[in-house]
Amino acid sequence: MPARDQRTDLTVTNVRYVSDAMNAESGARDLLLELELRRGRLRQSLRAALRGAIQDGRLVAGTRLPSSRRLAADLQVSRGVVTDTYDQLTGEGYLQTAPRAAPVVASVGGVAPAATEPAPPTWRYDFAATTPDVSLFPRHSWVRATQRALAAAPDRALDYSDHRGRIELRTALASYLARVRGVRVDPGRILITQGFTQGLDLLCRVLAGRGAGTIAVESPSLPDLWDTVRGHGLALRGCPVDDQGVLPPDQPVDALVLSPAHQFPTGVVLRPSRRAALLAGVAGLLIEDDYDAEFRYDRSPVGALQGLDPARVVHLGTASKTLAPGVRLGWASLPADLVEEARAAKAAADSGSPVIDQLALAELLESGDYERHVARARQVYRRRRDRLVAALRGRRPDLAVTGAAAGMHLLLPLPGDDLAIAADAAGLGINVRPLSPMYLTEPVSHGLLLGYGRLREDSIEPAVDLLLRTLRS
Helix, strand or coil: CCCCCCCCEEEEEEEEEEEECCCCCCCEEEEEEEEEEECCHHHHHHHHHHHHHHHCCCCCCECCCCCHHHHHHCCCCHHHHHHHHHHHHHHCCCEEECCCCEEEECCCCCCCCCCCCCCCCCCCECCCCCCCCCHHCHHHHHHHHHHHHHCCCCHHHHHHCCCCCCHHHHHHHHHHHHHHHCCCCCCCCCCECCCHHHHHHHHHHHHHHHHCCCEEEEEEHHHHHHHHCCCCCCCECCCCEECCCEEECCCCCCCECCCCCCCCCCCCCCCCCHHHHHHHHHEEEEEEEECCCCCCCCCCCCCCCHHHHCCCEEEEECCCCCHHHHHCCCCECCHHHHHHHHHHHHHHHHHCCCCCHHHHHHHHHCHHHHHHHHHHHHHHHHHHHHHHHHHHCCCCCCCCCCCCEEEEEEEECCCHHHHHHHHHHHHHHCEECCHHHHCCCCCCCEEEEECCCCCHHHHHHHHHHHHHHHHCC
């Protein structure tokens, strides 16, 4: 029944209609119409409401409207009002009618086209360095985990809850991280995020709220990270990376963001002596990006830096590389004094990460399916890495290949203009990222990041041949 405002005779009502793709048995849809139910204005108001819905695209061509009898009953007006309205709109070209059939919305010129999803860029060969092969996502395991998690979850799990995240996932992560990464944290100090970027964003918000001024990052590092820091009004300082890892800042900073297990983009592992120097020499917070730690091929991955000093190191992890970026789940293992501020920042940002996905990931971790998937993915990436390295060394043994011990990319240092080379490669349909724009400090090195996460094994040799043609030119 329409809801009427006695002061203005303005009725806001949902008119039910059946579209081409739906019939009375399969269900109906609602359309919101504003009608002025004042004597002498009924026909004009209904015509204007329906005409406007067609013009702005809310009623698309081919939509079948209710019969005049049914719409009159819904609006509590005489059938003649609806019949006259339909006749008028048919005469104007907005409706098409046939004997003993409800009117259908006609195709009207000038109606804004439906929004379309922009097509992602397509590449002949994609050397993207920061993206996994999403076709490896364990769909069956995820569906099974979701079903099990929902069957076991109490109703309150689907309600608004602790902004740190579901206790089931935080508990599973605390156990997994302790066993696999050497992280020392209890579930109460874990915050579930929507990936590494949100984790860093929340920490920057907390630090800025505390009056922090400067955040240091590795040089080279991912420029997206720089944007996150600067977005909170914090000054950015680069710390050079050598073959031992990142060097301690030469001036005091409020925090240092680093990737000890597998530095991006160089692939360097932070050496024990440098770890000790950072823990002793950096007075601010250490924010550990545990980048690609699960994908180490030549030996077991080194333990997380957080295990050496949980009171000063924040450990950030994500499922974006191990599962898929679209999962949008990550985690932050926090020092005790940051928990409440980080929880408040998360609440302000989005009121909490998706609960059902959290429960599914917790089930994957508890069942062991997560680790089995990581092991399978590691084998796939290792084969691709070996084939890529062999293809490069077999064709150009004079070119050095570095950073190949872990992760989903390797680094090809070059003496030339890597920006120009990357542009030339793009002209041939090759997506490859240059190294030089990732530096905040001098000197700047040049090279190409060659990711193999999205390269099929049988495409690696042709991709290398085409890329080397660009280098020769």
